[in-house]
Amino acid sequence: MTLHERLAELATFGATAEGIDRALFTPPEREARERFTAWAREDGLHVEQDRAGNVFARLGGRAAGAPVQCGSHLDTVRNGGAYDGAYGVVGGLEALRRIAVSGEAPARALEVVAWAGEEGSRFPLGCLGSAVYAGLTSYDEAAALVADDGETFASALRGPSGLLDGVPVRDGFPPPAAYVELHIEQGPVMEREGARLGIVSAIAGQRRFRVRVDGVAGHSGTVPMNGRADALCAAADLVLAVEAAARAQEDTVATVGHLNVEPNQTNIVPGRVVLRIDLRSIDDARIAAVERTVRAEAAEIAVRRGVHVTIEVLEARAAVPMETRMRLLVRAACLERDPNAIEIASGAGHDAMCIAQIAPAAMIFVPSIGGRSHVGDERTAPADLELGVEALGATLLAVAASGVGSSGEAGASNP
Ligand code: GLV
Ligand code: MN
């Protein structure tokens, strides 16, 4: 099967009227991991999983030691697209397949990884599998996470859509020698610049918060307007304050994309709202500034509207620059194939953020048509998908042949 046929098949798992819904440890997400495993075995790779649900497919190299890894994720956001994550996994498989059929064994082992739960769309932590693998979140902490549907990570992992049958469970979380992630840009910059390949300079930092607004529920017909503590009206003020705080900073974005109203009845004044804020910038100081403003605004809204506001940090990841030597190797591979390749910062989060904490890491982007992503009509031109795989294959071979991440090098060992 070609790269495009594999991507098309994966897109059928979890297909909805508006996109793809493949949340971690649900039947379609497991189906995607099973297909990945079958394809990897067909391609002659050795497949293992770890106890966090990450799946590894390895091609042996001439020298023993830690592999040079690539990969991404197979889960999607709700009504997401066919390329976010899936492209890096299937593209990684394709790059390894081409290297294997070339008959020339790579200098070091190469591995493609399907990281578990990058999107944070079921459990309230993004990059979940890669964070556990990198030691940033302990296995026990992950195991206790509760999904929006009430199931814990540990129970989902043991359940029918959890760990795969017939795939050995790797003991421990050995770090790679180096890591390269291939991904769609998910924004409009490359298309605008006429670039077909992007050399990622850094990944934006991000913070996610859960905010609970407690007001007083009551009868919508009898509680006078001036006697209310309407949680939704207070939340609405806060949503607009979040938008204004991010607008006041350069290159900073903040979104409230998740909001629950209780009891959510037409004739009841809302008593409680729980919402989530997603805040990002390539400059961590700007994230901190927006957080300070939002907290101050929340305190002011609480007093003015007679509600109680509590803010919990769900996730905090600092901005991550890509490792210099890896970036140079990516740059050489990209410029050779696209003279218009550009350096680009990633506004989206990626598993590479976590793996960069334990190994030299870099990323390659291909353009997104119309900059569309996290929606069903996410697209990338087939020729650009091909070019990205070529650039990935060349980078993997170059990294494997280089000294980057060779044993004993600082930054390449798991704490
Ligand atoms: C993942 O796609 C994220 O950036 O939230
Ligand atoms: Mn992704």
Ligand code: MN
């Ligand atoms: Mn995504």
